[in-house]
Amino acid sequence: MTRQPPDDVSVAVHDVSKTFRLPHEQVHTLKERALHPFRKRKIEELRALVDVSVDIRKGEFFGIVGRNGSGKTTLMKCLAGIYRTDAGEIWLRGRMAPFIELGVGFNPDLTARDNVMINAIMLGLTPAQARERYDPIIEFAELERFVDLKLKNYSSGMQVRLAFAVMVYVDADLLLIDEVLAVGDAAFQRKCHDALVRARDQGRTILLVTHDMNAVQRYCHRAMLLDNGNVVAIGDPHMVARRYDDVNREVYGQPVAAVGPGAGDGAAAITDAWIEDEEGKRSDSIPQGRPCRVCAQVQFRAAIEDPLFGFSVTDERQRVVMSVNSGRMISRSGSFHGGETVTIEVSFDCVFASGNYFISPEVRHRDEERRLIDHRDNAAAFVVSGGKPVAGIVDLPHDVQILRVEERAGARSVG
Amino acid sequence: MTSEAAAYRVAGPKAISGEWRRFWHLTLTLAYTDWKLRFFGSVLGYLWSLLRPLMLFGILYFVFSLIVRIGDRVQHYPLVLLVGIVLFAYFGEVTSQCVECVVDREQLVRKVSFPRMVVPLSVALSGTFSLALNLVAVAVFVAASGVDPRLSWLLLPIPLLLLVALAAGVGMLVSALYVPFRDVRPIWEVVLQGLFYATPIFFPIQFVMGQGQLLTRLVLVNPLADIIVESRHLLLGPEAPSVATAAGSSAWLLIPAVALAGAVGLGFWVFNALAPRVAEDL
Numbered sequence: 251m252t253r254q255p256p257d258d259v260s261v262a263v264h265d266v267s268k269t270f271r272l273p274h275e276q277v278h279t280l281k282e283r284a285l286h287p288f289r290k291r292k293i294e295e296l297r298a299l300v301d302v303s304v305d306i307r308k309g310e311f312f313g314i315v316g317r318n319g320s321g322k323t324t325l326m327k328c329l330a331g332i333y334r335t336d337a338g339e340i341w342l343r344g345r346m347a348p349f350i351e352l353g354v355g356f357n358p359d360l361t362a363r364d365n366v367m368i369n370a371i372m373l374g375l376t377p378a379q380a381r382e383r384y385d386p387i388i389e390f391a392e393l394e395r396f397v398d399l400k401l402k403n404y405s406s407g408m409q410v411r412l413a414f415a416v417m418v419y420v421d422a423d424l425l426l427i428d429e430v431l432a433v434g435d436a437a438f439q440r441k442c443h444d445a446l447v448r449a450r451d452q453g454r455t456i457l458l459v460t461h462d463m464n465a466v467q468r469y470c471h472r473a474m475l476l477d478n479g480n481v482v483a484i485g486d487p488h489m490v491a492r493r494y495d496d497v498n499r500e501v502y503g504q505p506v507a508a509v510g511p512g513a514g515d516g517a518a519a520i521t522d523a524w525i526e527d528e529e530g531k532r533s534d535s536i537p538q539g540r541p542c543r544v545c546a547q548v549q550f551r552a553a554i555e556d557p558l559f560g561f562s563v564t565d566e567r568q569r570v571v572m573s574v575n576s577g578r579m580i581s582r583s584g585s586f587h588g589g590e591t592v593t594i595e596v597s598f599d600c601v602f603a604s605g606n607y608f609i610s611p612e613v614r615h616r617d618e619e620r621r622l623i624d625h626r627d628n629a630a631a632f633v634v635s636g637g638k639p640v641a642g643i644v645d646l647p648h649d650v651q652i653l654r655v656e657e658r659a660g661a662r663s664v665g
Numbered sequence: 666m667t668s669e670a671a672a673y674r675v676a677g678p679k680a681i682s683g684e685w686r687r688f689w690h691l692t693l694t695l696a697y698t699d700w701k702l703r704f705f706g707s708v709l710g711y712l713w714s715l716l717r718p719l720m721l722f723g724i725l726y727f728v729f730s731l732i733v734r735i736g737d738r739v740q741h742y743p744l745v746l747l748v749g750i751v752l753f754a755y756f757g758e759v760t761s762q763c764v765e766c767v768v769d770r771e772q773l774v775r776k777v778s779f780p781r782m783v784v785p786l787s788v789a790l791s792g793t794f795s796l797a798l799n800l801v802a803v804a805v806f807v808a809a810s811g812v813d814p815r816l817s818w819l820l821l822p823i824p825l826l827l828l829v830a831l832a833a834g835v836g837m838l839v840s841a842l843y844v845p846f847r848d849v850r851p852i853w854e855v856v857l858q859g860l861f862y863a864t865p866i867f868f869p870i871q872f873v874m875g876q877g878q879l880l881t882r883l884v885l886v887n888p889l890a891d892i893i894v895e896s897r898h899l900l901l902g903p904e905a906p907s908v909a910t911a912a913g914s915s916a917w918l919l920i921p922a923v924a925l926a927g928a929v930g931l932g933f934w935v936f937n938a939l940a941p942r943v944a945e946d947l
Contacts, residue, residue, distance in 0.1 A: 254672050262672070270945070281848070327944075331778030334677025334941045343672040348777065355776035357698075364698045371690050372779050 261306040266338035313473035344423025358402035391415035514622035523629035546611035680940035695787035714795035749866035763836030789833040834929030837936035888925035
């Protein structure tokens with residue numbers, strides 16, 4: 251049963267399972283135990299990891315994705331040796347530095363200096379090495395002015411910066427990183443990205459837990475998708491990112507008919523919502539920059555005079571990217587009677603940045619209060635694929651010119 | 666990069682793991698920062714670790730020399746009292762700080778894998794720094810009270826080391842038990858209070874010997890009592906009887922020795938058994 255992994259494998263996980271027992275009432279005192287010795291404690295079992303197996307090769311940049319509660323952090327904690335596994339084996343090769351739940355375990359009452367020393371030693375440096383790297387760590391974290399401040403006076407961003415800096419500078423062969431890319435300001439995120447790329451180029455093995463599919467597709471050699479503690483997919487990061495979208499869609503993007511009653515007064519019901527590609531076929535993937543059409547079907551249950559139809563499109567971070575309202579384009583939508591079914595179509599060129607989007611259609615009365623008739627959150631989802639990676643939320647058609655001041659002046663005067 | 670590093674198996678958190686060197690560096694660093702932290706923000710800083718036992722000494726000396734007048738009947742009563750206070754204060758401080766030490770370091774325990782036993786051991790070690798300071802004060806008192814130096818002083822490190830071992834062992838026990846059972850804290854406060862009176866601290870062992878051998882032996886079952894009695898004997902010579910004299914036979918020493926080994930062994934064993942689950946139970 252016990253077998254050493256091959257030489258080029260730096261993380262080997264064989265059939266690892268981990269179950270948490272969640273007592274419904276925590277017994278924390280002897281008295282409670284003594285008074286109720288036979289009371290059966292209700293215990294719920296949570297299978298956080300189920301027979302997870304994966305081999306990660308030396309120098310690989312490996313992404314771990316999954317919805318919240320899918321077991322990503324538990325797996326990281328098992329790898330880091332913080333949790334004991336219930337079954338299976340984990341083998342590592344080389345020194346490991348974990349960065350889990352946004353920290354490496356700082357003591358809020360100590361200064362940055364003391365915390366850095368403790369953590370560096372904990373992660374395997376000698377005190378002499380730790381002292382040597384102290385300055386670069388502080389410099390990386392940009393905290394030179396605050397080294398003698400207790401950590402509890404730091405902002406959360408400052409703490410994360412310090413923690414990340416420690417992890418980068420302990421020179422581990424193996425980095426376990428849980429969700430660092432979601433915090434910090436843009437400049438620091440940039441630094442994190444650069445540090446990760448550098449670590450990858452130095453041949454270190456990196457395990458990255460993230461919800462950012464762009465990062466997965468950009469950096470990772472391979473990725474793994476976990477769902478409810480099970481490995482759903484391992485392999486090409488694009489494939490895994492797509493599967494991750496599927497898993498999310500199962501949760502958000504059920505066809506509306508199956509979602510149940512909507513939020514409004516029910517004089518009409520949204521029975522379906524979908525997106526079509528430029529050929530008019532239903533699709534859940536639209537190439538960036540191509541025409542597309544967002545549609546919803548509404549069935550009227552009562553006679554309604556001149557209702558308003560609208561859509562909002564949100565991205566993964568719940569930001570509204572686009573909001574459309576029939577009242578702005580059409581002065582009068584018409585009168586409808588009960589039993590009638592209509593389809594609303596909105597056509598546009600899909601200039602959204604690549605990623606996941608969700609469509610939420612709604613119908614309202616055209617009266618003073620704009621009373622809601624029906625609204626379905628995230629009734630349909632689609633992926634914008636391909637295109638150049640862009641930092642913004644849309645990639646509008648544009649033109650770039652570089653002109654010297656004289657040229658520009660000349661061009662203007664002629665024009 | 667250690668590219669040809671051997672693969673190793675991750676088996677989850679343990680009480681003791683990894684290299685001894687790292688274990689030691691970690692214990693030392695944690696002990697040092699802990700010690701610094703304890704007096705941070707107080708005007709007199711480290712002096713407090715010295716002043717506290719001296720102030721307790723002042724109070725007890727006042728009560729038992731001037732009011733109850735035990736001191737009149739004992740030679741070098743100030744030294745007898747001071748040795749008792751300093752040694753007991755070490756034990757009391759280390760064990761009561763150990764109670765919450767693992768829970769206090771939740772941040773570390775939850776996020777980094779390291780040998781868990783470092784935590785109580787670092788508390789014991791940082792207490793030892795204070796003990797060393799206090800022993801300097803004791804030395805000053807010894808010099809001032811004109812006690813003649815004797816060869817037996819060279820043996821003093823033995824009871825001191827046993828004291829450190831006892832405090833660390835009991836510290837492991839209470840720190841591990843506190844994670845699942847939070848009542849350890851009040852219970853331990855009462856136990857310490859009881860120990861203060863059951864241990865010859867403000868009274869010399871001769872007073873107990875006057876009450877009969879059975880009671881003397883009973884008092885000396887507690888290893889802490891033996892350590893204090895023996896330290897006084899090594900310091901002051903025959904005027905403070907040794908444990909063997911007090912108990913009436915050397916063979917009897919076996920009982921407190923077993924008690925001490927048992928307490929340390931139990932602490933070690935319990936901590937070892939509970940360490941792997943500590944991160945989940947916090």
